[in-house]
Amino acid sequence: xxxxxxxxxQLLRSCFSLVWIGGTAxxxxxxxxxxxxxxxxxxxxxxxxxxxxxxxxxERRRSARLPEDELLSTIKRTPEIDSGLMAPECVQYRxxxxxxxxxxxxxxxxxxxxxxxxxxxxxxxxxESESVFKDGVYYKGDPMRDSGxxxxxxxxxxxxxxxxxRDAPTSPLIRIDYFAHAGLKMPEKPGEHSAPRTxxxxxxxxxxxxxxxxxxxxxxxxxxxxxxQIESEDRKAKFYLDPALNFATRRRVEWSRSGVLAFTSGGSxxxxxxxxxxxxxxxxxxxxxxxxxIPDAFLEEPLICETFDVTELDHxxxxxxxxxxxxxxxxxxxxxxxxDATLPGAPEEPGGNISYRVPxxxxxxxxxxxxxxxxxxxxxxxxxxxxxxxxPPPWVLCTxxxxxxxxxxxxxxxxxxxxxxxxxxxxRL
Numbered sequence: 001x002x003x004x005x006x007x008x009x010q011l012l013r014s015c016f017s018l019v020w021i022g023g024t025a026x027x028x029x030x031x032x033x034x035x036x037x038x039x040x041x042x043x044x045x046x047x048x049x050x051x052x053x054x055x056x057x058x059e060r061r062r063s064a065r066l067p068e069d070e071l072l073s074t075i076k077r078t079p080e081i082d083s084g085l086m087a088p089e090c091v092q093y094r095x096x097x098x099x100x101x102x103x104x105x106x107x108x109x110x111x112x113x114x115x116x117x118x119x120x121x122x123x124x125x126x127x128e129s130e131s132v133f134k135d136g137v138y139y140k141g142d143p144m145r146d147s148g149x150x151x152x153x154x155x156x157x158x159x160x161x162x163x164x165x166r167d168a169p170t171s172p173l174i175r176i177d178y179f180a181h182a183g184l185k186m187p188e189k190p191g192e193h194s195a196p197r198t199x200x201x202x203x204x205x206x207x208x209x210x211x212x213x214x215x216x217x218x219x220x221x222x223x224x225x226x227x228x229q230i231e232s233e234d235r236k237a238k239f240y241l242d243p244a245l246n247f248a249t250r251r252r253v254e255w256s257r258s259g260v261l262a263f264t265s266g267g268s269x270x271x272x273x274x275x276x277x278x279x280x281x282x283x284x285x286x287x288x289x290x291x292x293x294i295p296d297a298f299l300e301e302p303l304i305c306e307t308f309d310v311t312e313l314d315h316x317x318x319x320x321x322x323x324x325x326x327x328x329x330x331x332x333x334x335x336x337x338x339x340d341a342t343l344p345g346a347p348e349e350p351g352g353n354i355s356y357r358v359p360x361x362x363x364x365x366x367x368x369x370x371x372x373x374x375x376x377x378x379x380x381x382x383x384x385x386x387x388x389x390x391x392p393p394p395w396v397l398c399t400x401x402x403x404x405x406x407x408x409x410x411x412x413x414x415x416x417x418x419x420x421x422x423x424x425x426x427x428r429l
Contacts (some may be wrong), residue, residue: 021324035212043247044200050278053096057312075291098196099134129271154330159341164190181265183249248279262299284308
């Protein structure tokens with residue numbers, strides 16, 4: 001059996017070597033999957049399609065390769081904005097048949113109530129948010145838990161995905177960077193939710209107009225890999241695929257179009273997710289030579305080391321209740337604030353949604369919703385609106401996270417001081 005496996009591996013490498021020799025052929029400049037050997041395309045497609053169902057949890061940590069003050073100056077940030085830049089975060093992502101559940105917990109500094117600026121000398125506080133996408137509707141919730149302690153009423157925004165596609169089609173709704181470094185493309189931007197699917201990042205890059213400019217064998221971490229280099233108008237990337245792992249991505253390197261190194265990522269401790277040959281790394285390390293806030297600047301030495309460590313990986317079917325935020329705590333508990341853009345008349349409201357609170361008696365929920373819709377239909381009786389905030393683009397993430405957290409935390413403080421009535425007019429989830 002070992003001899004047979006070795007012979008197959010040698011055959012695959014020989015096929016890749018032949019493709020490498022023909023790298024200057026006309027097919028090398030066509031933006032389609034025919035640039036790759038058929039057996040590679042089939043393996044990549046299968047790896048992506050076999051991911052459902054998937055439950056994965058990872059912890060992301062960052063360490064600076066420069067003193068903190070020097071690092072923040074280099075990436076053009078200040079402690080007031082990026083006080084939690086190096087703080088760890090945890091993500092749980094659950095994917096099944098085009099639906100997903102996303103839970104994000106992170107650390108940030110508390111804020112000064114009057115100004116909303118982070119108190120950079122205070123201890124970090126844990127915050128949470130969660131999102132669901134199913135049946136063309138996106139849900140974004142703030143459970144109002146700080147370091148695991150409930151502080152006030154939860155908030156939930158509900159909107160048709162078509163609203164996000166119309167208003168901000170390129171702004172990611174969630175951030176799941178682990179998958180890109182593992183060589184996979186999952187739905188993040190609104191436009192990718194119209195027909196949600198898992199995809200190979202290699203094949204996705206080609207379909208987006210990338211050209212395969214190199215194919216060939218190379219050894220990475222004592223593993224014989226096959227290298228695919230893809231170039232686009234603004235970048236160049238190399239994917240190191242391991243045939244022994246059914247062409248899972250063992251390493252990914254990216255440069256600017258001019259050839260300056262942007263980052264290197266590498267996976268290790270691979271596990272067969274479904275016992276059918278779909279391999280994912282339990283550890284990923286990324287060395288950044290640039291940052292989202294300085295996209296045109298590249299340093300010779302790494303700025304930041306980012307790691308992803310998987311703590312949960314499961315392929316069993318996921319209960320449908322997981323994807324039903326509206327009907328589970330804390331969003332179905334009395335006092336929870338719901339901003340629903342799917343209700344009749346919501347598009348005509350100033351914020352594009354109709355807001356209501358969950359009543360103390362669950363049997364009165366339908367009455368509360370009907371009353372909110374009726375008030376929205378009567379001029380002169382506008383409802384307080386809650387705006388669902390779409391996640392910022394990657395290149396402004398650091399800036400907007402700091403500002404957004406400051407706004408959310410300041411808002412929480414104000415809400416906690418209120419004992420009666422609806423929330424303020426512009427609540428951003």
